[in-house]
Amino acid sequence: MCISEGIRDFDGIAEKLQKITSRVFTIDFHCPEIAHGSSPGQFVMIRFKDRLDPLLGRPFAVASAKGDSFSVWFQVVGKMTALLSEVSPGEKFTVRGPLGNGFGEPSGDKLFLVAGTLGVAPLLKVYEEFSGRLDCEVHLGVPDKTWKPFTEQVRQLIPGLRIFSDDGSLGVHGTCLHGLPGEIGQREEIWACGPVGMLKALAERYPQNRSGIRVSLEARMACGIGGCQGCVIETVEGKRRVCVDGPVFSSEEVAWDEIR
Amino acid sequence: MCISEGIRDFDGIAEKLQKITSRVFTIDFHCPEIAHGSSPGQFVMIRFKDRLDPLLGRPFAVASAKGDSFSVWFQVVGKMTALLSEVSPGEKFTVRGPLGNGFGEPSGDKLFLVAGTLGVAPLLKVYEEFSGRLDCEVHLGVPDKTWKPFTEQVRQLIPGLRIFSDDGSLGVHGTCLHGLPGEIGQREEIWACGPVGMLKALAERYPQNRSGIRVSLEARMACGIGGCQGCVIETVEGKRRVCVDGPVFSSEEVAWDEIR
Amino acid sequence: MRSDNLLRVSCGGVELDSPIVVASGVWPFEKDFWQRDSFPGLGGICTKAVTLNRREGNPGTRIWETPAGLLNSIGLQNRGVEHFLERDLPVISEGGIPFIVNVAMENHDETSEVLRRLEDMRNMIPAVELNISCPNVSDGGMAWGRFAETSAQAVSMARKKWKGPLWVKLTPQAEDIAQVARAVEEEGADALVVGNTWLGMAIDIDTARPVFERAFAGLSGPGIFPLALRMVWEVCSAVTIPVIGCGGVTSYRDCLAMLMAGATAVEVGTVMFLDLQSGKSFSSGLEEYLLARGLDGMKDIIGKARQ
Amino acid sequence: MRSDNLLRVSCGGVELDSPIVVASGVWPFEKDFWQRDSFPGLGGICTKAVTLNRREGNPGTRIWETPAGLLNSIGLQNRGVEHFLERDLPVISEGGIPFIVNVAMENHDETSEVLRRLEDMRNMIPAVELNISCPNVSDGGMAWGRFAETSAQAVSMARKKWKGPLWVKLTPQAEDIAQVARAVEEEGADALVVGNTWLGMAIDIDTARPVFERAFAGLSGPGIFPLALRMVWEVCSAVTIPVIGCGGVTSYRDCLAMLMAGATAVEVGTVMFLDLQSGKSFSSGLEEYLLARGLDGMKDIIGKARQ
Ligand SMILES: Cc1cc2nc3c(=O)[nH]c(=O)nc-3n(C[C@H](O)[C@H](O)[C@H](O)COP(=O)(O)OP(=O)(O)OC[C@H]3O[C@@H](n4cnc5c(N)ncnc54)[C@H](O)[C@@H]3O)c2cc1C
Ligand SMILES: Cc1cc2nc3c(=O)[nH]c(=O)nc-3n(C[C@H](O)[C@H](O)[C@H](O)COP(=O)(O)OP(=O)(O)OC[C@H]3O[C@@H](n4cnc5c(N)ncnc54)[C@H](O)[C@@H]3O)c2cc1C
Ligand SMILES: Cc1cc2nc3c(=O)[nH]c(=O)nc-3n(C[C@H](O)[C@H](O)[C@H](O)COP(=O)(O)O)c2cc1C
Ligand SMILES: Cc1cc2nc3c(=O)[nH]c(=O)nc-3n(C[C@H](O)[C@H](O)[C@H](O)COP(=O)(O)O)c2cc1C
Ligand code: FES
Ligand code: FES
Secondary structure (H helix, E strand, O other): OOOOOOOEEEEEEEEEEEEOOOOEEEEEEEOHHHHHHOOOOOEEEEEEOOOOOOOOOEEEEOOEEEOOEEEEEEEOOOHHHHHHOOOOOOOEEEEEEEEOOOOOOOOOOEEEEEEEHHHHHHHHHHHHHHOOOOEEEEEEEEOOHHHHHHHHHHHHHOOOOEEEEOOOOOOEEOOOOOOOOOOOOOOEEEEEEOOHHHHHHHHHHOOOOHHHEEEEOOOOOOOOOOOOOOOEEEEOOEEEEOOOOOOEEEOOOEOHHHOO | OOOOOOOEEEEEEEEEEEEOOOOEEEEEEEOHHHHHHOOOOOEEEEEEOOOOOOOOOEEEEOOEEEOOEEEEEEEOOOHHHHHHOOOOOOOEEEEEEEEOOOOOOOOOOEEEEEEEHHHHHHHHHHHHHHOOOOEEEEEEEEOOHHHHHHHHHHHHHOOOOEEEEOOOOOOEEOOOOOOOOOOOOOOEEEEEEOOHHHHHHHHHHOOOOHHHEEEEOOOOOOOOOOOOOOOEEEEOOEEEEOOOOOOEEEOOOEOHHHOO | OOOOOOOOEEEOOEEEOOOEEEOOOOOOOOHHHHEOOOOOOOOEEEOOOEOOOOEOOOOOOOEEEEOOEEEEOOOOOEOHHHHHHHHHHHHHHHOEOOEEEEEEOOOHHHHHHHHHHHHHOHHHOOEEEEEOOOOOOOOOOHHHHOOHHHHHHHHHHHHHHOOOOEEEEEOOOOOOHHHHHHHHHHOOOOEEEEOOOEEEEOEEOOOOEEOOOOOEEEEEOHHHHHHHHHHHHHHHHHOOOOEEEEOOOOOHHHHHHHHHOOOOEEEEOOHHHHOOOHHHHHHHHHHHHHHHOOOOOHHHOOOHHHO | OOOOOOOOEEEOOEEEOOOEEEOOOOOOOOHHHHEOOOOOOOOEEEOOOEOOOOEOOOOOOOEEEEOOEEEEOOOOOEOHHHHHHHHHHHHHHHOEOOEEEEEEOOOHHHHHHHHHHHHHOHHHOOEEEEEOOOOOOOOOOHHHHOOHHHHHHHHHHHHHHOOOOEEEEEOOOOOOHHHHHHHHHHOOOOEEEEOOOEEEEOEEOOOOEEOOOOOEEEEEOHHHHHHHHHHHHHHHHHOOOOEEEEOOOOOHHHHHHHHHOOOOEEEEOOHHHHOOOHHHHHHHHHHHHHHHOOOOOHHHOOOHHHO
């Protein structure tokens, strides 16, 4: 169990910034080690090389990889993401990774991939990897139609995408849980990523099937390598680190009641 | 005496970065207020907008102005100048200015403009302003021939430029003081900018003519507006602030003995 | 004066149109800087420290940048109280913005003489800020503010000489800041400024020598904000007089945090090196925050995080 | 071991191939991280704090970024000394790099029991770092390190139980750091680590609440470097045992400054979040500095700025 093997701080060069909506962007980074070395659900920590402010890297899912580059999808929520939304091609970054356990291997032959907005990022890579071998049904929830360009961008990668919106102004009215079946079958699994409220609702919706649900969680991180204990969440076995014990947990492991 | 009038923090957009040698660059900033509002020998303090590290602006002479833009010439010596040597067009800066007293009006009809390396920056603007009306003879000293592209760039702006190098590998062998006359005439002045050792040598060379010599000095600065007292130098009247009482001083004002 | 001003606060005997006050030592005495309209959004301005006699300040390097911070070793350079009263006071009192005269504590006799002279001009001077916290001088300065007893002595003296509003500026180098704060409150201070710069140092690795002649210098700027905020919280737990938060404020968010921790106003120093319009942008930020939440004024913010 | 190593230092009973030591609380126990060759340039590694019993650490937000700084409120989460001895010690002692076991001072009985157990394994443990400076717990922690008397009590106890090399990690929140340092030296510490994090706080303006459940948290990172350097200078003036500089080191230049101020080694924490290869880049920087100036080794650098 050598989680850390291969984890290093690599140089990453921003190649392309794409604006999808006023708040959502993608960036391609040239970084062969990550492009070739990461599996679905794993993430990286990204920081501006040689800048001490912002100080820490920020965690982002590896959303896809092509050749020597990988891309991240992100939403502007604070200091780092605001700066990332204005990068110029050629800017230098430090990319720590590949981090986390990832989703692992599917245990059945059908996957429901369930995403709340940017939660789709790690699932894009899951789809890229597994949609050839098994049935992947992808559900994406967004608040409203201002997210249209985002859903369209996702649909280009996932043709059969099912879209839901909270106010009904885009796709089907409802959350991304709306179109899921009443029960999860023996050879079916749900892999999900999104706001914690959504993941909690998912756990509550299938109290008997939690072992068939894998969720990718978020937490504030400093190290990403399991050293600082900054990213812990409550599980049935006590506190565990999202960065190395996760970010993907079985829904039955998570102590949902203790998560805010 | 309202030194501060018009001093503000303006937005400046980097328009063009030009690499002259491996360590010397120019940047054009779009900033109408400075482009139209500064006089020869005045300077600006430049900082990356919205970055807290590097924290303070750094002082740079306004080397020329054209339309709504002005340019600075700089050498990479530390943190900020290293970052400036990698700016991308479109990057946003805060430009504080116009600062300092500037060289003022010439009192005679001939000016010797004497520069040590980057000290030429404020003198470019002097030349731009006065060479039409009076005789400007420009002397530029550099260490060696690695500065050739720099001297050529200067010569494009100042055709009659006289070049000196410490090791003789470029232009005339000697410092930039080398080609100056033995005495400064009644209607002649020397305006100089460069390393403090050079300016001191200049004062020593013309002990009787110091009132005819104006020198632009440097000091570490925090505010640029006379508030912090961080930039003081020793003068015959005690400590004075380079940012508002200078940067241009009459050579006879400066207490050369007390300057390291 | 805009009486409908959402941001108005009354702080240690001074009425401020906004809680944002320029800290001592960063603002020049030039006239233009003291006009109420030149730098909107500011509630007041502290002068550079005044001492009895002219002081030349420290030799050698005086400022040195650090990551998100600034070390300074100015050493109270100023032209003395005489010059201040004759030349600067008329200029700065004309602009209309409330100002606070920063008086550096040197020794008992000298500083009491300074205060006596200011007292003679009391009708022209909105407030005095007694600085028992300057880290950059050998005589007096921060040595006064390190202990409750010496702080009390200084304030007791000042209270006798100067009858107007008295702010006292504490030092983070105090052994026990709460104890110092209580002692200063007991001696009759009207408000506490928390605090001055944090004692730091720099070494020039090229010369292998301390950068500053006095080796140590005062650290200011955004890097110290979390430390200053904690200290404001501690002092607000210890006293009932108004506290003015000072140290590393660089955004309206920092102002809000200081106020929510219990400060009645904030002083901003280093950020004025970064943006002269900070007063304006910070007060706009505060105003928008209040309006967006339907709050009536500063009273709804001050101390909010303590409830 | 490279015996020709320019960077070799002997520090408080431990031989280090380089003066760069990973500070406590930032390094995982996973095997790969303790192989001498995995992260070249490091002289040693401090473990996360060990306590007698398993501790869950603090609830709520544990880390918060500030300008050029990081606030943390982990609260000594660890699995207890039993687990450490059985599971972690075998792993980390195999890698070959000197390590220092960080022991958090809780109370007299618990901590002396921890040390007693470590003493049983003394031949496997190069050194212990007694942490009398953790700001993030209510029981013990930094309370021990604030005063000379309590610091002495803690070290006196530790000295009796643990006979191997003993480093003691001081807190910047000490009332009088020089006095604490002298008291700790007198009780027989082999080296002093100066120091732990600086007490700070953050307020979330959206919720108008302190970010951390315990309100205060420890500030680390480049923003505090000038403060830590000053404190190292002060302590080096007060004691003769080796001092390890710690706080905000982020470049080989910072290492040099710490060493020139008198430190024998440096501990680096937060910078490992930024660059896992810091050990390598800092030691290369140090080596180049020495070579460029024809210096023979660390002895030519340590304390240089004091001469
Ligand atoms: C394993 C993992 C993978 C992630 N993948 C992606 C991704 O692919 N795309 C994407 O857009 N985002 C992703 N995130 C979230 C992303 O890390 C945060 O949005 C980012 O750190 C915010 O940085 P900032 O400096 O812009 O915001 P800050 O200024 O740090 O904070 C702004 C706001 O965001 C919140 N916030 C900050 N950090 C986190 C965090 N780690 N988790 C939750 N909330 C936070 C704060 O509470 C605050 O309200 C991921 C997080 C994790 C843990
Ligand atoms: C009025 C004025 C006008 C100037 N005009 C120009 C110009 O047109 N072009 C140009 O290249 N430079 C100019 N300078 C110098 C320029 O300000 C410094 O080179 C710059 O501040 C260095 O910043 P840095 O962050 O790269 O270096 P730092 O990392 O701050 O320092 C690196 C080295 O430079 C030295 N240094 C830093 N600041 C100064 C300073 N203000 N004066 C002297 N040495 C300093 C330090 O001692 C150190 O050795 C001017 C300075 C002044 C005061
Ligand atoms: C260059 C400089 C000069 C200062 N001079 C004084 C002074 O004369 N009197 C004083 O009380 N504080 C002085 N200070 C301290 C500031 O008023 C303020 O307390 C400190 O810088 C922390 O706030 P800041 O981080 O917002 O700058 C000075 C600070 C700086 C940076
Ligand atoms: C996340 C985190 C956890 C820490 N845990 C410990 C600890 O368990 N024991 C300890 O003595 N110091 C601990 N520290 C303090 C560091 O060892 C170090 O003293 C401090 O962070 C200052 O150094 P730096 O600025 O290089 O990080 C911790 C620091 C951080 C950031
Ligand atoms: S981020 Fe440090 S342990 Fe997870
Ligand atoms: S830089 Fe502040 S007075 Fe000159």
